[in-house]
Amino acid sequence: MKVYDYKGFPNPARVRIALAEKGLFDKVEFIHVDLPAGEHRKPEFLAKNPSGAVPVLELNDGTLISESSAITEYLDQASGNPDLTGTTPKDRAIIAMMQRKIEAGLMDAVGAYFHHATEGLGPDIETDQNPTWGKRQRNVAVKTMGWMNTVLADRDYLAGDNFSVADITAMAGFAFADFAKIDIPADLTHLLNWRTRVSARPSAQAAA
Amino acid sequence: MKVYDYKGFPNPARVRIALAEKGLFDKVEFIHVDLPAGEHRKPEFLAKNPSGAVPVLELNDGTLISESSAITEYLDQASGNPDLTGTTPKDRAIIAMMQRKIEAGLMDAVGAYFHHATEGLGPDIETDQNPTWGKRQRNVAVKTMGWMNTVLADRDYLAGDNFSVADITAMAGFAFADFAKIDIPADLTHLLNWRTRVSARPSAQAAA
Numbered sequence: 001m002k003v004y005d006y007k008g009f010p011n012p013a014r015v016r017i018a019l020a021e022k023g024l025f026d027k028v029e030f031i032h033v034d035l036p037a038g039e040h041r042k043p044e045f046l047a048k049n050p051s052g053a054v055p056v057l058e059l060n061d062g063t064l065i066s067e068s069s070a071i072t073e074y075l076d077q078a079s080g081n082p083d084l085t086g087t088t089p090k091d092r093a094i095i096a097m098m099q100r101k102i103e104a105g106l107m108d109a110v111g112a113y114f115h116h117a118t119e120g121l122g123p124d125i126e127t128d129q130n131p132t133w134g135k136r137q138r139n140v141a142v143k144t145m146g147w148m149n150t151v152l153a154d155r156d157y158l159a160g161d162n163f164s165v166a167d168i169t170a171m172a173g174f175a176f177a178d179f180a181k182i183d184i185p186a187d188l189t190h191l192l193n194w195r196t197r198v199s200a201r202p203s204a205q206a207a208a
Numbered sequence: 209m210k211v212y213d214y215k216g217f218p219n220p221a222r223v224r225i226a227l228a229e230k231g232l233f234d235k236v237e238f239i240h241v242d243l244p245a246g247e248h249r250k251p252e253f254l255a256k257n258p259s260g261a262v263p264v265l266e267l268n269d270g271t272l273i274s275e276s277s278a279i280t281e282y283l284d285q286a287s288g289n290p291d292l293t294g295t296t297p298k299d300r301a302i303i304a305m306m307q308r309k310i311e312a313g314l315m316d317a318v319g320a321y322f323h324h325a326t327e328g329l330g331p332d333i334e335t336d337q338n339p340t341w342g343k344r345q346r347n348v349a350v351k352t353m354g355w356m357n358t359v360l361a362d363r364d365y366l367a368g369d370n371f372s373v374a375d376i377t378a379m380a381g382f383a384f385a386d387f388a389k390i391d392i393p394a395d396l397t398h399l400l401n402w403r404t405r406v407s408a409r410p411s412a413q414a415a416a
Contacts, residue, residue, distance in 0.1 A: 050355050051309060063298060070304035077297040089285035090271060096278035101259060133341045147258050 001028045004048060005055040006035050010107060010176035011068045013207035015055045017168045018072040020206035022079050036121055069099060072165050084165050091160070098151075098159040098166035105144030106173035112137035114180040138182060145184055145191060152190035156197070163198070171198050172207065209236045210266040212256060214243050218315060218384035219276045221415035223263045225376045226280040228414035230287050244329055277307060280373050292373050299368070306359075306367040306374035313352030314381035320345035322388040346390060353392055353399060360398035364405070371406070379406050380415065 003019075005012035007030070019025045033039050033054050040052045049056045049066040057065040057074065065071050076084040086092035117134025120126040148170065151158060158166040174184070174195060184191055198204060211227075213220035215238070227233045241247050241262050248260045257264045257274040265273040265282065273279050284292040294300035325342025328334040356378065359366060366374040382392070382403060392399055406412060 051313070057301075059298065063302070065301045065305055067305045067308040069308060070301045073304060074297050074301035077300060089282050090267065092285060093273045093278045093282035094271070096281060097273055097275045100275040100277060105259070128344065130338065130341050130344070133338050136336065136338070 001060060002031055002058040003028050003055055004031045004033050004045075004058070006033055008208070009035065009054065010111065010172050011053065012055045013172035013175060014068045014165075014168050015057070015071050015075070016207040017171060017203045018075050018084060018165065020203035021082060021084060021163075021168070021201075022075055024075060024079060025206055036125065038125060068169075069103065069165070072168065076165070082163070084163070084168070086159075086164065095159040095164045095166055099164070099169050102144070102148070102158065102166055102169045102173060105147070106141055107169060107176065109137040109141040109144065110173060110176045110180050110182060113141065113182065114176070118180060141177060141182055142185070145188055148194075149188035149191040152194050157194070163201075167194075167198055168203075171204060175207070209268060210239055211236050211263055212239045212241050212253075212266070213263040214241055216416070217243065217262065218319065218380050219261065220263045221380035221383060222276045222373075222376050223265070223279050223283070224415040225379060225411045226283050226292060226373065228411035229290060229292060229371075229376070229409075230283055232283060232287060233414055244333065246333060276377075277311065277373070280376065284373070290371070292371070292376070294367075294372065303367040303372045303374055307372070307377050310352070310356070310366065310374055310377045310381060313355070314349055315377060315384065317345040317349040317352065318381060318384045318388050318390060321349065321390065322384070326388060349385060349390055350393070353396055356402075357396035357399040360402050365402070371409075375402075375406055376411075379412060383415070 003015060005015065007016075016025070019028060033045060035054065039045055040054060046052055048058070048064050051066060053066065055066070055068060055071060057071045059065070065074055073085050086095045113134045114120055115126055115134070116129045117131045117138065120129070148158065155161060157163050158170055177184070184195070211223060213223065224233070227236060241253060243262065247253055248262060254260055256266070256272050259274060261274065263274070263276060263279060265279045267273070273282055281293050294303045321342045322328055323334055323342070324337045325339045325346065328337070356366065363369060365371050366378055385392070392403070
């Protein structure tokens with residue numbers, strides 16, 4: 001398998017953490033896509049992912065899978081333990097729900113702030129900024145952190161008692177928030193404790 | 209099971225179509241949430257879904273599942289044929305990828321246009337509009353339609369030879385585009401033919 005990505009970037013981190021959790025990190029070939037140079041907007045890359053985004057997973061038969069949630073689920077389903085996406089329909093639904101809320105409310109919100117209300121990837125790439133939208137999405141991200149803190153008041157992980165893709169998406173989202181200088185408010189102690197806990201996992205180093 | 213929704217609205221339509229496809233439509237209780245009156249932003253509803261959005265599925269044990277992609281997958285996994293989310297890891301990944309691209313590029317883009325660049329749900333609800341963002345997302349929706357047309361040049365359904373949740377999300381997205389007056393360009397014949405095909409399914413009536 002090949003993974004087209006950019007080490008240290010937010011959505012690539014989701015796949016790298018999942019690979020590490022599943023013991024697959026050394027079984028894939030990473031192919032660097034030069035985002036600051038705009039490589040993701042050139043025809044060769046758009047043929048792999050018309051959305052023009054990393055990561056993309058290429059299976060050995062040439063099938064191309066983009067969208068991080070689809071890639072991490074594939075990696076989970078196609079290999080053994082530990083389970084990251086749930087085993088019963090109900091557990092799977094709770095994990096999928098939490099993963100999607102964190103993707104929209106944290107990861108994508110931080111991304112909108114970064115690309116629209118800061119210098120982002122620089123003027124050659126950020127050609128259509130909307131600072132008002134970006135600042136509004138910063139508020140969404142901080143509000144999402146407050147909700148996550150409430151969720152973590154009575155559970156160890158975001159979707160329940162077990163580590164899941166919801167936690168992976170959050171780990172990558174908070175690394176992005178650090179980079180965009182959006183701090184976790186100091187009174188969100190459940191969330192801060194969760195972050196200490198997941199940051200100690202070996203997989204956290206894989207994406208750094 | 210209970211479904212909190214608003215008949216005729218876009219994301220509720222995804223769940224209604226999925227229920228009809230699975231033969232479950234008459235096995236759930238629909239509970240009307242008065243969105244134009246702002247019921248989705250009141251504490252009673254936010255306790256069910258902190259995102260303040262419909263649909264929400266309440267299982268018989270009281271578990272609350274929000275996010276349409278999580279709900280439709282639950283309905284698919286928790287009951288029998290027809291399969292809507294794939295059976296092999298690879299097919300599941302392709303369906304999840306296509307579903308997510310259509311959710312972001314069509315459904316959510318049309319929603320951003322509707323809520324930010326038109327009157328939307330009216331001045332009492334649309335209190336923080338960003339018309340520039342809305343118009344930009346209209347362009348995203350039309351561009352997504354072009355990509356979908358290309359995809360459908362050599363397959364009958366959006367994720368392959370079989371009808372799936374990717375088609376359901378698109379059906380609901382196009383109903384929303386109709387309402388927001390974003391037409392499918394007349395030269396996208398593969399897409400227009402697909403729409404004729406899926407509109408003939410009995411499930412299409414369930415959501416109307």
